[in-house]
Structures are given as C-alpha cells and as structure tokens.
Amino acid sequence: MTLDLHADPIALTAALVDIPSVSRDEAAITAAVETALRTQTSGFAVLRRGNVVLARTNRGLPTRVVLAGHLDTVPIADNVPGRFTTENGAEVFYGCGSVDMKSGDAVFLHLAATVAEPAHDLTLIFYDCEEISAEFNGLTAIEREVPEWLDGDLAILGEPSGGWIEAGCQGTLRVRLQTKGVRAHSARSWLGDNAIHRLAPILARLAEYRAREVEIDGCRYREGLSAVRAGGGVAGNVVPDEAEVEVNFRFAPDRSVEQAIDHVREVFAGLELDLEVTDAAAGALPGLTAPAARGLVDTVRAHGSAGVRAKYGWTDVSRFAARGIPAVNFGPGDPNLAHKRDEHVPLAQITAVTEMLRHYLTTPA
Amino acid sequence: MTLDLHADPIALTAALVDIPSVSRDEAAITAAVETALRTQTSGFAVLRRGNVVLARTNRGLPTRVVLAGHLDTVPIADNVPGRFTTENGAEVFYGCGSVDMKSGDAVFLHLAATVAEPAHDLTLIFYDCEEISAEFNGLTAIEREVPEWLDGDLAILGEPSGGWIEAGCQGTLRVRLQTKGVRAHSARSWLGDNAIHRLAPILARLAEYRAREVEIDGCRYREGLSAVRAGGGVAGNVVPDEAEVEVNFRFAPDRSVEQAIDHVREVFAGLELDLEVTDAAAGALPGLTAPAARGLVDTVRAHGSAGVRAKYGWTDVSRFAARGIPAVNFGPGDPNLAHKRDEHVPLAQITAVTEMLRHYLTTPA
Secondary structure: OOOOOOOOHHHHHHHHHOOOOEOOOOHHHHHHHHHHHHHHOOOOEEEEEOOEEEEEOOOOOOOEEEEEEEOOEOOOOOOOOOEEEEEOOEEEEEOOOHHHHHHHHHHHHHHHHHOOOOOOEEEEEEEOOOOOOHHHOHHHHHHHHOHHHHOOOEEEEOOOOOOOEEEOEOEEEEEEEEEEOEOEEHHHHHHOEOOOHHHHHHHHHHHHOOOOEEEEOOEEEEOEEEEEEEEEEOOOOEEOOEEEEEEEEEEOOOOOHHHHHHHHHHHOOOOOOEEEEEEEEOOEOOOOOOHHHHHHHHHHHHHOOOOEEEOOOOOOHHHHHHOOOOEEEOOOOOHHHOOOOOOEEEHHHHHHHHHHHHHHHHOOO | OOOOOOOOHHHHHHHHHOOOOEOOOOHHHHHHHHHHHHHHOOOOEEEEEOOEEEEEOOOOOOOEEEEEEEOOEOOOOOOOOOEEEEEOOEEEEEOOOHHHHHHHHHHHHHHHHHOOOOOOEEEEEEEOOOOOOHHHOHHHHHHHHOHHHHOOOEEEEOOOOOOOEEEOEOEEEEEEEEEEOEOEEHHHHHHOEOOOHHHHHHHHHHHHOOOOEEEEOOEEEEOEEEEEEEEEEOOOOEEOOEEEEEEEEEEOOOOOHHHHHHHHHHHOOOOOOEEEEEEEEOOEOOOOOOHHHHHHHHHHHHHOOOOEEEOOOOOOHHHHHHOOOOEEEOOOOOHHHOOOOOOEEEHHHHHHHHHHHHHHHHOOO
C-alpha cells in the first residue's frame, strides 16, 4: 500500500482508513507511513521503533512544534473500507478511524510533505496502541527510551476536536470496587451472604452522584463518575461470595491523580468494599498562555468558524503536559463520533484544519 | 466393572463412587447397574432406555413403592476414587457422589437384591443428567415415553437427607432482570444513561428482602431470593447501555410457579426493567398424609435418631408430586455436603437408612 502524501488530505484520510489498523495490528499502516515519510518528504530524519515512526527537522529554528497522532483504531464494525457520501448537502467520509484519528494523521502527513519553509522545526510522531491500556501505548516506550524526541515548544495532538483547539484534557482513573460475602447453595441462601446484594449501596452512590463542573483558563471542564463494568456470580444455584463494579472517574485537570483517588474514596466512604486502582492517567491543564500556543490560538480564532474549548476525553496531551510542554488537541471530526459504528468526518473540516495548521506552521511567531 | 449387590451397601457405595459418572458421561455406570440388576435380582422386569435403567416387580401387591436415584454427579474435584477414613471416632467415606447420591443408589440396589418378600411391589429407577438442566434429566424422557413406569403409591428419592424424611421440596424460579440505558463515551458520561447504575434499586430491593417461612404438614419451609449473577459493561471507557441481574427464587411448595412469578414481579414493581423467566420448576407439597407415606414416617420416627423435615432444595420429588404421587427424599448423607469437594458420608447412616428402608419395605401397611 503506497500513501501519496502530496494528494489532498481527504484522499489520504481514505487511504489510511482502508488500511485496517486495530490496536496491536498496526504493522502494515506503520510500514506505509514510514515508507511515505522516507521517500516523499525532505529535511526529515526518520526513526522507526517498533510500530512508532518518528521524523524531525533540525533547521535550527527558534521553536519546535510536535505533531503527534496515533495510527490505531478501535475494532472495526463493518466500517472498513470507508465510503464517501453526501449528507444534508455536506460531503462526508465514513469509516473506522475517519474521526479518531486518521483524518488528523492525514493532515500531518500532508503538511510534512508540502510545507517547504516551516517557521518552526517540526517533529512528527505516529504511534500505536493508543486505544488500549496505557502500558501498550507506543508513546510509553518513546518516553522511556528516546524522550528527547518528545521535546518542543508546543505539541499538537491530531485527535478529533471538530477543528477547534481543545485545550488540556481531563484525567481518567479506574477503580475496581469489590464486595465480599459468603458462598452458599441458593436453596439455603440464609447460610450465605450475597456479595451481589452488597453492590446495592455502591450503585446507589453512583446513581446519586452529582458531577462537578469547573472553569480553567476560560475552558469549562465537566467531570463524570461511571460504572463501566459489573460482574459477579458462580452458578445459577449459588449465592456468590464475590462481586465487583469497575468505575471510571473522568476528572478536571485541577485535580491530581492522587486527589482524584481521594475523591473516589470519599464517594464510597463508609461502605464495606475493597477499592483497587486499576488504571490512572493525569489530566493536563490547558496551558494556553504559553507563547507557541498563543500563535495557534490566534490562527484558529482568526479563522472564525472555530475557537478554543476544554477537552473532556483523556488524550496523550497529558503526557506532554507532564513534561512541561504545552499541548492541545486539534484535528478534524466530531469527538462524539469517535468509537461509533457510524464514525464519519465532514470533508470541509479536513480542509479547514489543513489550512489553519499550514498558516500556523508557516507564520513566524 | 462388576457391582456386587449382595455386598454391604457401604462397599457398594464405594464401588459406585469409583465409577466416574459426571453428567453426560454415565454410560459405564448405567451398564454396570443394568447388568447387576439383570443378573443379581429376581422377579424384576428390567428396561433400559438411553442411560436410564428401570426395573419393577409385578407381584400383584396392593401398593407400589418407587425407589429412584440419579447416577450422575457434579464434576469430579480430586475426589475420585473415594477413600475411607475415621473422623471424630466415626467411620466416613469421602468421594464425589458419596452423598449426592451414590450411597442412596447403593441402598436401593442392595435392597432390590436382598429383600426376598416385599410388602409392596417395587419399581426401581436409576437415571442420568439430574445435575444439569432439566431438559437433559433422564426422567424427562421417561415421563414423556413410558410414564406408567413412574406410577406408584409412594416415591422415595434417595437424595441425601441425613437419614431423615425430607418431605416435599421447594420450587425454583430464575428470572433475568435487565436494565436499559444509553451508551456513551465515559469522558462525556452526561450524554449517556448508565444501565449499571440503574441496577441500584433492584439490588436494594434484594438486599432488603425478607424471605418468608411457612409450615406445611408439620414441615417448616424457608424461602430465599438471591442474585446469582450480575453483568454489564462494554469497555473501560464506555457508559454501558445494558446491564442485568439474574435472580433465583426458591419458594415454598404452597406457591405455584405462576404465583412465584407474580411474587417476584411484585418485589420489583415500579422499577424500570425487563423481567424474563429463564427457568422454573414447581415445588412439591409434603404429601405425608397419604397412607403409603405414613408407613415410612412411622418407621423413621420409631428409629429414634431421625424424623421428618422440609426439603429446601429442589429435587425430582416434584415430578412425582405433579403426577399426584406422594414423594419424599430419604437417603444417607448431609445435603449441605452435596457438590462440595469434601463430600463425605458417615458409614453408620448408610447402614441406618438400609435398615429403616428394609423394615418399611417388608412391613405390610
């Protein structure tokens, strides 16, 4: 599969979507991206590590902008290959990854091949396994082994943001709440203590929970506390001695992971349960006051149809934020359509994001 | 494998335990039982159908007693072959099926071979697949194809009852309670409606439920309403749109299946859920006032160390009860040890049940 980086980023989006790349199966798309970068761009040093492709210029410019995008998708749901169609008079492209985030990748790849005289040195990062557990995320190994490749004055993640700058991101925390009881035959249930029944007050607190909203740097964040899994049961005639609920807390970036854990412990305080943190990732403060970020903000505001808002979902911007690098999400596509069977992107947004980003990358600070 | 029906029923129990017969794998034990009945008893017509062996006398006696036992066991758990040992001064036999219910089968087989002049005509039924779904139960086919083989004035199921008469049995009902919500990304949980959170009031009603106790024919029944399975969840970052709890209701035999279903509906009345009945089996009233039952009750009461009590678990007595035949559970072994890895039977109980049953079967009404 050959990718033509000089083609319109719309065509390039379609070409990327048509290379299936569900998490842990990114070898083909990574090879195609690596080959295209090596043969169709100039001035870039290219590095391949596992299924991560990195490329950077070293022109000695005063600022460096990192453009980063993951190449993997959630599982395909009858939506590959993609298809073009028209809806309510607008041209759109349907397909797995069209929004999250192959259209963003396409914009970055196209600009790498076509921006002849950038105002900033550029670092491109295309990586794998973003849609699964953080331990597999391609950036984790990069951060550990060649962290200098992440450095820059601004990191732009091409995650879907509808062409808006989505600033910062919320943190995410997963905890497993387990109840314990005593197993018994259900014909003599009074000899047991039903662990599933003991989930009742836990679920009641979740149902009653009122999530906080908070404004930071002019961006409004909205938290959420959701059961994402419930489980328990031994057999159809057994009172179970264990049951559990996994809860996902999405928290505004003014809380640290530790504060988020404390908050979740408080929510369930007084209940008999074991609480285990199974996954945690810090949020990222918007960071829009940094100079390199201001240029992008000005460009997007000047464009008129978009602006700046909070990012609700957790994204890899927080990795850059944790390294002291301002980071934003900026890409085509409605983030609400990510992971949906009917994921689709308006073609005009791909074009608009390409043009805004081209303007930013070619305009001296 | 040859079974010696004239040997002590204790030895015969050990021989039966040492023939593995997990549900759906009863061919070997059925063949051994069939051969033994055909060659070591007299006066019986023997019929084999699938993995069911039936045998009956036709002496023209005024009453007929049915002795029925299943030959299958739950899965073996490092407890075959069995072993004899002494605990707290009592001799016991450990092994899968020692309690449920090869010791009961052994007593029946031994009496079939050694009771020369019964006071009742006898029907013996040894059947398969009692421990799994009712559709596979060997009695289901017998009931459909040769129902006259089930007829009698009293049916004695050799299920473990500690040498007591356990009368009647409770019914069992399984319902699946499903909640519906709206799926969403957990980073934007306010766009969804969490189906797991909607389980809260269902589990609260289960936790608060006070089970009824009721006395029938001098037997005290105790009901129970237990969640036996909880499930829900799509992925770690998704607000789930479906969740469910499976509930098992064990009900006293004064309720019909329909009344039991109505009761469960009432328990959850007013909550938003779908209720689906997934499994139901009627209970059986004790039936101890029938003449043929009274003789057994008198024998057991005269024995001194045992008596009459309610059976909590569902057993095949309810099949006979549904046909208007008084039916009881009567066998060696503590029913609380059934299905346990450390299943074991006191040898004295095998002897006691053999003697009580021999007395009953040889004493004219």
